[in-house]
Amino acid sequence: MCFLWYVAATYPLREAVAQRRLNRQLFATHLPLRTTRTARRGQIVERRSPCFPGYLFVLLDLAATDDRWKQVNSTRAILRLLPSSERPIAIRTEEVLALHEAELDGALVSGMVTPGSRLRAYRGALANQVIQCIDCVDGMVSALLSCFGRETRVSIPVGNVTIL
Numbered sequence: 001m002c003f004l005w006y007v008a009a010t011y012p013l014r015e016a017v018a019q020r021r022l023n024r025q026l027f028a029t030h031l032p033l034r035t036t037r038t039a040r041r042g043q044i045v046e047r048r049s050p051c052f053p054g055y056l057f058v059l060l061d062l063a064a065t066d067d068r069w070k071q072v073n074s075t076r077a078i079l080r081l082l083p084s085s086e087r088p089i090a091i092r093t094e095e096v097l098a099l100h101e102a103e104l105d106g107a108l109v110s111g112m113v114t115p116g117s118r119l120r121a122y123r124g125a126l127a128n129q130v131i132q133c134i135d136c137v138d139g140m141v142s143a144l145l146s147c148f149g150r151e152t153r154v155s156i157p158v159g160n161v162t163i164l
Contacts, residue, residue: 006088029056034050113161
C-alpha cells in the first residue's frame with residue numbers, strides 16, 4: 001500500500017462540508033486552519049478559517065484501485081482532485097506534515113499582540129526565538145529578547161510573530 005496526499009478543490013466556503021463528507025466515506029483528510037484574533041466589544045474573539053480557501057488534502061492509495069479517486073471527485077462539495085487531467089498528481093507528505101506541525105505549534109495564529117504577550121518569531125533573523133512584547137505600533141512589535149544573560153530590545157514586524 002502506498003498512500004499519498006492529493007489536493008481536492010472544493011466549492012467556495014464548503015471546505016468543512018467536503019471534509020465531513022469525505023470522512024464519512026472513510027477518506028483521511030487534512031484541512032489546515034489559521035486562527036485570527038480580533039477585539040470585538042471589549043472581548044477577544046478567535047475565528048478559524050482555512051489556510052487555503054477552496055482546497056483540502058485527501059490521503060489516497062491510487063495503486064490499490066484506480067477508481068478510488070473518482071469516488072472523491074463525485075463527492076458533493078468537491079469540484080475535483082488537482083490537477084484536472086487524466087489522473088491527479090500527489091504532493092509530498094512532508095509538506096502536509098509541515099503544515100500540520102505549523103498549525104499545532106501556533107504558527108498559523110495572527111492578531112491581538114498586546115504588551116506583555118509572549119511571542120515566537122517564525123520568520124526572519126529571529127526565527128524560533130521567544131520574545132516578550134513591550135509595545136505594538138504601526139505593524140511593528142517592540143519586544144525584549146533574552147540573549148547571553150541580558151535582555152535586548154528588538155523590533156520585528158507583527159506578521160513575523162505568533163502568540164504563545
